[in-house]
Amino acid sequence: MTMTEEARYVFRELRAEDLDSWLETRRLCFPEDAAMDEEGFHRAHTLNPAGGRVLVGVCGEEVVSSYVAQPMRVRLGTEDVYFCHVVDSMVHPEHRKGLKNPGLFVRTAQAFFDRFGDMDAVHYGWPVERAQRIGRRFLEYKVVREELALVCELGPDSGAAEGDVVELTEAGPEVVALWERCALRWEASAVRDADYLRWRFFEHPSRRYTVLAALATDGSLEGLCVVGEDEFHAEGARALVDWLVPADEPEVAARLEAAARSRAAASGGVHLVASLPPWSAEFAAFQALGWRVQATPYSLCARSFDRRVDHDLLSRGWWLTLADGDLA
Amino acid sequence: MNSGAGGFDSHALPPSALALGVTLRAPGDTEIRPFASGDEAQLLRSFSEAFAAVDPGFEPWSAARWRWQFVENPAGVRLMAAFGEGGRALAQYAGVPQRALLDGEEVTFTQAVGSFCLPEARSLGKASLFVRTGLAYAEEYVGPGGDAWTWGYPVRAAQRIGERALGYERVREQTMLVAPFERVTATASRAGALEVGEFPEEVDELFERLATRYAAVCERRKVWLDWRYARHPEHRYRIATASSGSTLTGYAVVRPMFFQGQRRLVVCDWWCEEPAEGALMSWLVDAAREAEATELAACFHHQSQEFGAWQAAGFHVAPTSLVLSGRSHTRRAPLWFAPRWFTTLGDSDLC
Numbered sequence: 001m002t003m004t005e006e007a008r009y010v011f012r013e014l015r016a017e018d019l020d021s022w023l024e025t026r027r028l029c030f031p032e033d034a035a036m037d038e039e040g041f042h043r044a045h046t047l048n049p050a051g052g053r054v055l056v057g058v059c060g061e062e063v064v065s066s067y068v069a070q071p072m073r074v075r076l077g078t079e080d081v082y083f084c085h086v087v088d089s090m091v092h093p094e095h096r097k098g099l100k101n102p103g104l105f106v107r108t109a110q111a112f113f114d115r116f117g118d119m120d121a122v123h124y125g126w127p128v129e130r131a132q133r134i135g136r137r138f139l140e141y142k143v144v145r146e147e148l149a150l151v152c153e154l155g156p157d158s159g160a161a162e163g164d165v166v167e168l169t170e171a172g173p174e175v176v177a178l179w180e181r182c183a184l185r186w187e188a189s190a191v192r193d194a195d196y197l198r199w200r201f202f203e204h205p206s207r208r209y210t211v212l213a214a215l216a217t218d219g220s221l222e223g224l225c226v227v228g229e230d231e232f233h234a235e236g237a238r239a240l241v242d243w244l245v246p247a248d249e250p251e252v253a254a255r256l257e258a259a260a261r262s263r264a265a266a267s268g269g270v271h272l273v274a275s276l277p278p279w280s281a282e283f284a285a286f287q288a289l290g291w292r293v294q295a296t297p298y299s300l301c302a303r304s305f306d307r308r309v310d311h312d313l314l315s316r317g318w319w320l321t322l323a324d325g326d327l328a
Numbered sequence: 329m330n331s332g333a334g335g336f337d338s339h340a341l342p343p344s345a346l347a348l349g350v351t352l353r354a355p356g357d358t359e360i361r362p363f364a365s366g367d368e369a370q371l372l373r374s375f376s377e378a379f380a381a382v383d384p385g386f387e388p389w390s391a392a393r394w395r396w397q398f399v400e401n402p403a404g405v406r407l408m409a410a411f412g413e414g415g416r417a418l419a420q421y422a423g424v425p426q427r428a429l430l431d432g433e434e435v436t437f438t439q440a441v442g443s444f445c446l447p448e449a450r451s452l453g454k455a456s457l458f459v460r461t462g463l464a465y466a467e468e469y470v471g472p473g474g475d476a477w478t479w480g481y482p483v484r485a486a487q488r489i490g491e492r493a494l495g496y497e498r499v500r501e502q503t504m505l506v507a508p509f510e511r512v513t514a515t516a517s518r519a520g521a522l523e524v525g526e527f528p529e530e531v532d533e534l535f536e537r538l539a540t541r542y543a544a545v546c547e548r549r550k551v552w553l554d555w556r557y558a559r560h561p562e563h564r565y566r567i568a569t570a571s572s573g574s575t576l577t578g579y580a581v582v583r584p585m586f587f588q589g590q591r592r593l594v595v596c597d598w599w600c601e602e603p604a605e606g607a608l609m610s611w612l613v614d615a616a617r618e619a620e621a622t623e624l625a626a627c628f629h630h631q632s633q634e635f636g637a638w639q640a641a642g643f644h645v646a647p648t649s650l651v652l653s654g655r656s657h658t659r660r661a662p663l664w665f666a667p668r669w670f671t672t673l674g675d676s677d678l679c
C-alpha cells in the first residue's frame with residue numbers, strides 16, 4: 001500500500017450531505033435488498049430513541065464504506081448502558097481492493113470503534129460466516145453462541161380463544177413497568193418502554209407487527225408479545241418477535257402464546273418462530289407448550305467494551321429476542 | 329476435571345506451534361520431553377498432587393486408569409512433560425487423540441485433558457514452565473502434518489485464560505437433550521436391540537456407511553470403541569446394538585452418572601442409521617428404569633438429525649454449563665466446526 005492510496009480515504013461520522021451517496025453505495029452493496037430511501041434511513045438511524053451510530057469512509061465526496069450500528073438502551077444492574085447492533089456495514093464494490101491488510105472494511109470498523117467504543121458497552125450482530133472470519137481476526141468479535149430457533153406448527157385451529165388479550169396500537173408507561181418486573185431475572189436487557197415500542201414496532205415503515213397485550217380483569221397489563229405479520233425467512237413462517245411475560249405467570253404466558261399462534265395463523269402463517277435465550281425459563285416453557293428447537297445458520301457474535309460485560313454475561317444473562325436484531 | 333484456582337485446567341489447549349520462537353530449554357535441571365515408558369509413576373504422582381490441591385472432590389486415579397487414558401489409547405499418545413530434579417514431574421501437557429474424518433481426509437483430533445503445573449514450578453524461568461511445556465507439546469504434536477484440531481470443554485476460569493492467552497475459540501454452547509424416561513416414545517422399528525459386552529466387527533462398516541453424512545466426525549471403529557467403552561478400567565458402560573436381519577444398523581452406549589446437576593442415564597454415544605432408532609430408544613428407556621435414573625440425557629450438535637428426531641421422541645433441549653472450545657490447525661476456523669462436526673458426549677472424557 002502506498003501513502004497515496006492511504007490518503008484517498010477519510011473516516012468520519014456521516015454528514016447530511018453524504019446521505020445520497022451512502023444510500024447509493026448501500027444499493028450497490030445489497031442489490032438483493034429493497035433499496036433504502038431517506039425516510040427509511042432516518043427511521044432506522046436517526047429516529048431511534050437510543051440514538052444512531054454511522055461512520056463512513058469517504059473517497060473524495062463519495063461514501064465508499066460504512067460501519068453502522070443501532071444502539072439499544074440496556075439495563076445492566078442498576079445502570080443503563082448501550083449495546084449496539086451492527087447493521088448495514090459495507091464497502092463499495094469498486095473499493096474492495098483499495099486497501100490491504102487490513103482492508104477498507106476493517107479500517108472503517110476500527111475508526112468506528114475509536115469514535116464510539118467508549119460510548120458503548122457492547123457491539124453485536126449475527127454476521128455471515130465470511131464476516132465472522134474477518135470479525136474474529138481483525139475486530140475482536142467473539143462467538144457468543146449458535147442461535148437456536150423455537151418453532152411451532154400452526155394449524156387452522158391454532159390458538160385458543162384469545163380472551164382478555166387485546167391488540168395495542170400504542171403503548172404507555174405500563175409497558176416499562178411490565179418490562180421492569182420481567183427484567184429482575186436478567187443481568188442485561190434492552191429497555192422496553194413506550195418510545196422503544198413506537199420506534200421498533202408501531203411506526204416501522206415497512207414491516208407489519210401486531211402487538212398483543214394480556215390484560216388482568218382490572219385492565220392492567222400482565223404480558224406483552226409482538227407477532228411479525230410478514231414472511232420470516234421461509235414460506236409460511238411468522239416471527240414471534242418479542243416476548244415480555246413475568247416468569248411466575250405461566251397462565252398469562254399460556255394465554256398470550258395461544259393468542260400469538262392464533263394471530264400468526266390468521267395472517268397466513270403455518271409456522272411461528274421465536275428466538276429466546278436457551279438459559280431462560282421461557283426457553284423451557286415454550287417447549288413444554290409444544291414448540292421444538294431447531295438449529296439456525298446464525299451465530300451471535302459480540303465485542304465488549306465494558307469490563308463488567310464478559311462473554312459469560314452475554315451468553316447466560318442477556319435477555320435477547322428477535323426484537324434485538326433486524327431479521328424480523 | 330478442573331484445576332480451578334490453579335490457573336489452568338485439564339482441558340487447556342496447546343499454544344500454536346507457529347508461536348515457537350523461544351528456547352525450550354528450561355532452567356536448572358528441568359527437562360521437557362515427550363512421555364517415555366517408565367515415566368508413569370512420576371507423572372501419576374504429580375498428576376494426583378496437582379489436581380488434589382485445587383479440587384477437594386478429586387478422586388485419585390489408579391495406575392490402570394492413568395495408563396488407559398494416556399498410554400493405551402489406540403490413536404496414540406499426546407503427552408509432553410517437564411521433569412525436575414530426581415525425575416520429579418513438574419508439569420504436563422496432555423491430550424486424548426482420536427482418529428477423525430475431516431472432509432473425507434483421515435486426520436487426528438485431540439481433546440486436551442490432564443494438563444497441570446505444580447505450584448513449585450510455576451515461576452521457573454522467563455516463560456512459565458507450563459507454557460514452555462505447552463510449546464513443546466505443540467512442536468511435537470500440532471505442527472504441520474500433526475493434529476488437525478485440538479478441542480475441549482474448558483471450565484470457566486480456564487476458558488478466560490485460554491481465550492486470552494492460548495488461542496481458544498468458542499465453538500458452541502453445548503446443549504443437552506433430556507427427558508424423563510416415561511416421556512420417551514420409541515417409534516416402531518424392524519430392528520432388534522441386543523446388549524453386548526464388546527462391539528461387533530461389523531461396527532467398522534457401520535461407521536464408514538454413516539460417516540459420509542458429516543463433514544467432520546471422530547472415528548467409531550471397533551478398536552477405538554472397545555478401548556473407550558469396553559476396556560475402561562473403572563466405568564461400567566452398557567452397550568447395545570441394533571440389527572435388521574444380519575445388518576448392523578446402530579449402537580448406543582450409556583452410563584448412569586451425575587451429569588449437569590442431576591443423576592441421569594447419559595447416552596455417551598449413539599451411532600444409528602435412524603436418528604431415533606426405535607429399538608435402541610426402547611432399550612434406553614429400559615436401561616434408565618433399571619438404573620433407577622429418572623431422566624435420560626444426550627448431547628448432539630444442533631444440526632444433527634438426532635437433534636430433531638429425539639425431540640420428536642419426547643426429549644426437550646436444555647442448556648448445560650459446557651462450552652465446546654477449540655483451536656484449528658488447518659485452514660478451517662473453529663466456527664467452521666460448529667454446524668459440521670458430529671459429536672456425542674463420549675467423544676470427550678466427560679462421561
